[in-house]
Amino acid sequence: MTEVTDSIERALGEIKFGPDGLVPAIAQQHDTGEILMMAWMNRDAVRASLTEGRACYWSRSRAKLWRKGEISGQVQHLRELRLDCDGDTVLLLVDQQGVACHTGRRSCFFRAWRNNAWAVIAAPQISPENLYPAALDR
Amino acid sequence: MTEVTDSIERALGEIKFGPDGLVPAIAQQHDTGEILMMAWMNRDAVRASLTEGRACYWSRSRAKLWRKGEISGQVQHLRELRLDCDGDTVLLLVDQQGVACHTGRRSCFFRAWRNNAWAVIAAPQISPENLYPAALDR
Numbered sequence: 001m002t003e004v005t006d007s008i009e010r011a012l013g014e015i016k017f018g019p020d021g022l023v024p025a026i027a028q029q030h031d032t033g034e035i036l037m038m039a040w041m042n043r044d045a046v047r048a049s050l051t052e053g054r055a056c057y058w059s060r061s062r063a064k065l066w067r068k069g070e071i072s073g074q075v076q077h078l079r080e081l082r083l084d085c086d087g088d089t090v091l092l093l094v095d096q097q098g099v100a101c102h103t104g105r106r107s108c109f110f111r112a113w114r115n116n117a118w119a120v121i122a123a124p125q126i127s128p129e130n131l132y133p134a135a136l137d138r
Numbered sequence: 139m140t141e142v143t144d145s146i147e148r149a150l151g152e153i154k155f156g157p158d159g160l161v162p163a164i165a166q167q168h169d170t171g172e173i174l175m176m177a178w179m180n181r182d183a184v185r186a187s188l189t190e191g192r193a194c195y196w197s198r199s200r201a202k203l204w205r206k207g208e209i210s211g212q213v214q215h216l217r218e219l220r221l222d223c224d225g226d227t228v229l230l231l232v233d234q235q236g237v238a239c240h241t242g243r244r245s246c247f248f249r250a251w252r253n254n255a256w257a258v259i260a261a262p263q264i265s266p267e268n269l270y271p272a273a274l275d276r
Contacts, residue, residue, distance in 0.1 A: 007254040010254070010255070011251050011254075011256070014249075014256055024162050024176060026164055026173060026176065028171075028173060032171065033166075033170065033171020033172065034171065035164060035166060035173070035229055037222070038162055038164065038222065038227040050251070080250055080251065080252070081250070081251040082247040082248075082249060082250050082251070082259075083247065083249040083250075083251070083256060084175065084176065084246040084247050084248075084249075085239050085240065085241050085243075085246045085248070086246070089176040089246075089247075091173055091247045101223050102223065103223055105223075108222040108223045108224070108227075109220040109221065109222050109227075109229045110220075110222075110223070111152075111220060111221040111222075112218055112219070112220050112221075113149050113188070113218065113219040113220070113221070114218070116145040116148070116149075117148070118149070118152055118221060121220075
Protein backbone atom coordinates (compact mmCIF):
# COMPACT_ATOMS: atom_id res chain seq x y z
CA MET A 1 0.00 0.00 0.00
CA THR A 2 1.26 3.47 -0.78
CA GLU A 3 1.44 6.12 1.91
CA VAL A 4 -1.61 7.90 0.49
CA THR A 5 -3.86 4.85 0.38
CA ASP A 6 -2.62 3.85 3.83
CA SER A 7 -3.66 7.25 5.13
CA ILE A 8 -7.08 6.99 3.51
CA GLU A 9 -7.63 3.58 5.06
CA ARG A 10 -6.94 5.15 8.45
CA ALA A 11 -9.53 7.86 7.73
CA LEU A 12 -12.03 5.14 6.83
CA GLY A 13 -11.23 3.30 10.05
CA GLU A 14 -12.93 5.99 12.14
CA ILE A 15 -16.10 6.11 10.05
CA LYS A 16 -18.90 3.84 11.25
CA PHE A 17 -20.73 2.73 8.14
CA GLY A 18 -24.25 1.40 8.66
CA PRO A 19 -25.44 -2.17 8.03
CA ASP A 20 -25.96 -1.17 4.38
CA GLY A 21 -22.37 0.07 4.18
CA LEU A 22 -23.45 3.71 3.97
CA VAL A 23 -23.23 6.91 5.99
CA PRO A 24 -25.23 10.10 5.44
CA ALA A 25 -23.10 12.82 3.87
CA ILE A 26 -24.00 16.50 4.11
CA ALA A 27 -22.52 18.87 1.53
CA GLN A 28 -22.03 22.45 2.65
CA GLN A 29 -20.62 25.35 0.63
CA HIS A 30 -17.36 26.03 2.49
CA ASP A 31 -17.48 29.83 2.54
CA THR A 32 -21.16 30.76 2.72
CA GLY A 33 -22.28 27.90 4.98
CA GLU A 34 -25.16 27.09 2.66
CA ILE A 35 -26.33 23.48 2.89
CA LEU A 36 -26.34 22.18 -0.65
CA MET A 37 -27.57 18.58 -0.40
CA MET A 38 -27.58 15.34 1.54
CA ALA A 39 -26.46 12.11 -0.06
CA TRP A 40 -24.86 8.82 0.95
CA MET A 41 -21.31 7.53 0.93
CA ASN A 42 -19.85 4.05 1.12
CA ARG A 43 -16.17 3.25 1.62
CA ASP A 44 -15.42 3.58 -2.08
CA ALA A 45 -17.10 6.98 -2.21
CA VAL A 46 -14.97 8.27 0.69
CA ARG A 47 -11.84 6.81 -0.92
CA ALA A 48 -12.63 8.41 -4.26
CA SER A 49 -13.49 11.77 -2.68
CA LEU A 50 -10.22 11.96 -0.72
CA THR A 51 -8.12 10.69 -3.62
CA GLU A 52 -9.68 12.87 -6.29
CA GLY A 53 -10.47 15.95 -4.20
CA ARG A 54 -14.07 16.06 -5.34
CA ALA A 55 -17.29 14.84 -3.75
CA CYS A 56 -18.21 11.31 -4.74
CA TYR A 57 -21.30 9.58 -3.38
CA TRP A 58 -23.02 6.25 -3.57
CA SER A 59 -26.13 6.56 -5.70
CA ARG A 60 -28.75 4.39 -4.05
CA SER A 61 -31.10 4.71 -7.01
CA ARG A 62 -28.45 3.70 -9.55
CA ALA A 63 -26.54 1.43 -7.14
CA LYS A 64 -23.19 2.76 -8.27
CA LEU A 65 -20.44 5.19 -7.38
CA TRP A 66 -21.51 8.67 -8.33
CA ARG A 67 -18.87 11.29 -9.05
CA LYS A 68 -20.98 14.38 -8.49
CA GLY A 69 -20.98 16.42 -11.68
CA GLU A 70 -19.75 13.63 -13.93
CA ILE A 71 -22.69 14.20 -16.25
CA SER A 72 -23.95 17.65 -15.28
CA GLY A 73 -20.53 19.24 -14.87
CA GLN A 74 -21.64 20.61 -11.49
CA VAL A 75 -18.59 19.33 -9.62
CA GLN A 76 -18.12 19.78 -5.87
CA HIS A 77 -14.46 20.44 -5.11
CA LEU A 78 -13.70 19.00 -1.69
CA ARG A 79 -12.23 21.49 0.75
CA GLU A 80 -12.48 19.42 3.93
CA LEU A 81 -14.02 16.21 5.23
CA ARG A 82 -15.46 16.29 8.75
CA LEU A 83 -16.80 13.56 10.98
CA ASP A 84 -19.33 13.76 13.78
CA CYS A 85 -19.00 12.60 17.40
CA ASP A 86 -20.54 9.19 16.74
CA GLY A 87 -18.54 8.72 13.55
CA ASP A 88 -21.64 7.83 11.60
CA THR A 89 -22.25 11.03 9.62
CA VAL A 90 -19.83 13.00 7.48
CA LEU A 91 -19.84 16.63 6.48
CA LEU A 92 -18.22 17.72 3.25
CA LEU A 93 -17.10 21.31 2.97
CA VAL A 94 -17.09 21.88 -0.75
CA ASP A 95 -16.78 24.50 -3.41
CA GLN A 96 -19.84 23.88 -5.54
CA GLN A 97 -19.37 24.58 -9.21
CA GLY A 98 -22.73 25.81 -10.49
CA VAL A 99 -25.68 24.19 -8.76
CA ALA A 100 -26.10 21.19 -6.48
CA CYS A 101 -29.72 20.29 -7.21
CA HIS A 102 -30.98 18.30 -10.18
CA THR A 103 -33.77 20.88 -10.52
CA GLY A 104 -31.14 23.48 -11.42
CA ARG A 105 -31.29 25.17 -8.03
CA ARG A 106 -28.21 25.98 -6.01
CA SER A 107 -29.44 23.94 -3.00
CA CYS A 108 -31.73 20.92 -2.78
CA PHE A 109 -33.40 22.46 0.30
CA PHE A 110 -35.53 24.96 -1.58
CA ARG A 111 -38.84 24.29 0.17
CA ALA A 112 -39.63 26.02 3.46
CA TRP A 113 -42.65 25.46 5.70
CA ARG A 114 -44.12 28.98 5.94
CA ASN A 115 -47.68 30.07 6.71
CA ASN A 116 -48.90 26.49 6.76
CA ALA A 117 -47.61 25.57 3.32
CA TRP A 118 -44.41 24.43 1.62
CA ALA A 119 -43.09 27.57 -0.06
CA VAL A 120 -40.56 27.37 -2.88
CA ILE A 121 -37.87 29.82 -1.77
CA ALA A 122 -35.34 29.51 -4.61
CA ALA A 123 -35.57 29.55 -8.38
CA PRO A 124 -33.58 27.36 -10.77
CA GLN A 125 -30.37 28.98 -12.00
CA ILE A 126 -29.93 26.49 -14.81
CA SER A 127 -32.54 24.62 -16.80
CA PRO A 128 -32.51 20.92 -15.85
CA GLU A 129 -32.46 20.11 -19.58
CA ASN A 130 -29.11 21.85 -19.80
CA LEU A 131 -27.76 19.85 -16.87
CA TYR A 132 -28.62 16.42 -18.22
CA PRO A 133 -28.35 16.19 -21.99
CA ALA A 134 -28.45 12.41 -22.02
CA ALA A 135 -28.80 10.79 -18.63
CA LEU A 136 -29.68 11.52 -15.04
CA ASP A 137 -26.89 12.63 -12.71
CA ARG A 138 -28.31 12.26 -9.21
CA MET B 139 -59.00 17.91 13.45
CA THR B 140 -58.14 21.49 14.36
CA GLU B 141 -56.77 23.85 11.75
CA VAL B 142 -53.26 23.58 13.21
CA THR B 143 -53.11 19.79 13.23
CA ASP B 144 -54.65 19.75 9.76
CA SER B 145 -51.87 22.04 8.56
CA ILE B 146 -49.20 19.85 10.13
CA GLU B 147 -50.65 16.76 8.51
CA ARG B 148 -50.32 18.54 5.17
CA ALA B 149 -46.67 19.29 5.94
CA LEU B 150 -46.12 15.62 6.73
CA GLY B 151 -47.80 14.64 3.47
CA GLU B 152 -44.85 15.98 1.44
CA ILE B 153 -42.18 14.23 3.50
CA LYS B 154 -41.13 10.81 2.22
CA PHE B 155 -40.26 8.77 5.28
CA GLY B 156 -38.11 5.70 4.71
CA PRO B 157 -39.12 2.07 5.23
CA ASP B 158 -38.15 2.50 8.90
CA GLY B 159 -40.43 5.54 9.15
CA LEU B 160 -37.49 7.94 9.46
CA VAL B 161 -35.86 10.76 7.53
CA PRO B 162 -32.42 12.26 8.15
CA ALA B 163 -32.67 15.69 9.80
CA ILE B 164 -29.86 18.23 9.65
CA ALA B 165 -29.77 20.94 12.31
CA GLN B 166 -28.16 24.22 11.29
CA GLN B 167 -27.71 27.34 13.39
CA HIS B 168 -30.01 29.78 11.59
CA ASP B 169 -27.77 32.86 11.64
CA THR B 170 -24.19 31.57 11.47
CA GLY B 171 -24.86 28.65 9.12
CA GLU B 172 -22.95 26.27 11.39
CA ILE B 173 -24.01 22.64 11.06
CA LEU B 174 -24.76 21.47 14.55
CA MET B 175 -25.76 17.83 14.19
CA MET B 176 -27.56 15.19 12.17
CA ALA B 177 -30.32 13.10 13.69
CA TRP B 178 -33.49 11.31 12.60
CA MET B 179 -37.16 12.23 12.61
CA ASN B 180 -40.31 10.17 12.34
CA ARG B 181 -43.80 11.59 11.85
CA ASP B 182 -44.27 12.19 15.57
CA ALA B 183 -40.97 14.06 15.77
CA VAL B 184 -41.99 16.39 12.93
CA ARG B 185 -45.41 16.91 14.52
CA ALA B 186 -43.88 17.71 17.90
CA SER B 187 -41.28 20.04 16.39
CA LEU B 188 -43.85 22.07 14.46
CA THR B 189 -46.33 22.13 17.33
CA GLU B 190 -43.85 22.99 20.06
CA GLY B 191 -41.43 25.15 18.04
CA ARG B 192 -38.40 23.18 19.17
CA ALA B 193 -36.42 20.40 17.52
CA CYS B 194 -37.64 16.93 18.42
CA TYR B 195 -36.04 13.81 16.97
CA TRP B 196 -36.50 10.09 17.06
CA SER B 197 -33.76 8.55 19.18
CA ARG B 198 -32.80 5.31 17.45
CA SER B 199 -30.68 4.17 20.42
CA ARG B 200 -33.47 4.75 22.95
CA ALA B 201 -36.31 4.01 20.48
CA LYS B 202 -38.35 6.98 21.66
CA LEU B 203 -39.27 10.55 20.86
CA TRP B 204 -36.43 12.81 21.91
CA ARG B 205 -37.15 16.43 22.72
CA LYS B 206 -33.65 17.82 22.21
CA GLY B 207 -32.54 19.41 25.47
CA GLU B 208 -35.16 17.74 27.65
CA ILE B 209 -32.40 16.51 29.97
CA SER B 210 -29.42 18.68 29.07
CA GLY B 211 -31.35 21.93 28.75
CA GLN B 212 -29.64 22.52 25.38
CA VAL B 213 -32.86 23.23 23.51
CA GLN B 214 -32.97 23.95 19.77
CA HIS B 215 -35.63 26.59 19.05
CA LEU B 216 -37.03 25.91 15.60
CA ARG B 217 -36.82 28.87 13.24
CA GLU B 218 -37.74 27.10 10.01
CA LEU B 219 -38.26 23.62 8.61
CA ARG B 220 -37.00 22.98 5.08
CA LEU B 221 -37.41 20.03 2.77
CA ASP B 222 -35.19 18.84 -0.05
CA CYS B 223 -36.06 18.16 -3.68
CA ASP B 224 -36.71 14.47 -3.13
CA GLY B 225 -38.67 15.11 0.06
CA ASP B 226 -36.60 12.57 1.96
CA THR B 227 -34.32 14.82 4.02
CA VAL B 228 -35.25 17.75 6.23
CA LEU B 229 -33.20 20.73 7.32
CA LEU B 230 -33.97 22.46 10.60
CA LEU B 231 -32.87 26.05 10.97
CA VAL B 232 -32.61 26.41 14.72
CA ASP B 233 -31.41 28.69 17.45
CA GLN B 234 -29.23 26.39 19.55
CA GLN B 235 -29.25 27.15 23.23
CA GLY B 236 -25.80 26.23 24.52
CA VAL B 237 -24.27 23.29 22.71
CA ALA B 238 -25.58 20.62 20.36
CA CYS B 239 -23.09 17.83 21.03
CA HIS B 240 -23.20 15.40 23.95
CA THR B 241 -19.44 15.95 24.32
CA GLY B 242 -20.16 19.55 25.31
CA ARG B 243 -19.06 20.95 21.96
CA ARG B 244 -21.13 23.41 19.99
CA SER B 245 -21.24 21.12 16.92
CA CYS B 246 -21.02 17.35 16.61
CA PHE B 247 -18.77 17.76 13.55
CA PHE B 248 -15.61 18.58 15.49
CA ARG B 249 -13.25 16.21 13.67
CA ALA B 250 -11.59 17.28 10.42
CA TRP B 251 -9.39 15.20 8.15
CA ARG B 252 -6.18 17.27 7.99
CA ASN B 253 -2.62 16.20 7.23
CA ASN B 254 -3.61 12.56 7.07
CA ALA B 255 -5.23 12.42 10.49
CA TRP B 256 -8.54 13.23 12.19
CA ALA B 257 -7.88 16.52 13.96
CA VAL B 258 -10.12 17.71 16.79
CA ILE B 259 -10.97 21.27 15.78
CA ALA B 260 -13.24 22.37 18.63
CA ALA B 261 -13.06 22.16 22.40
CA PRO B 262 -15.97 21.41 24.75
CA GLN B 263 -17.73 24.52 26.03
CA ILE B 264 -19.50 22.64 28.79
CA SER B 265 -18.41 19.56 30.70
CA PRO B 266 -20.51 16.56 29.66
CA GLU B 267 -21.05 15.81 33.36
CA ASN B 268 -22.85 19.13 33.66
CA LEU B 269 -25.05 18.31 30.69
CA TYR B 270 -26.29 14.97 31.95
CA PRO B 271 -26.70 14.82 35.69
CA ALA B 272 -28.72 11.64 35.61
CA ALA B 273 -29.28 10.19 32.17
CA LEU B 274 -28.10 10.42 28.61
CA ASP B 275 -29.79 12.96 26.35
CA ARG B 276 -28.84 11.96 22.83
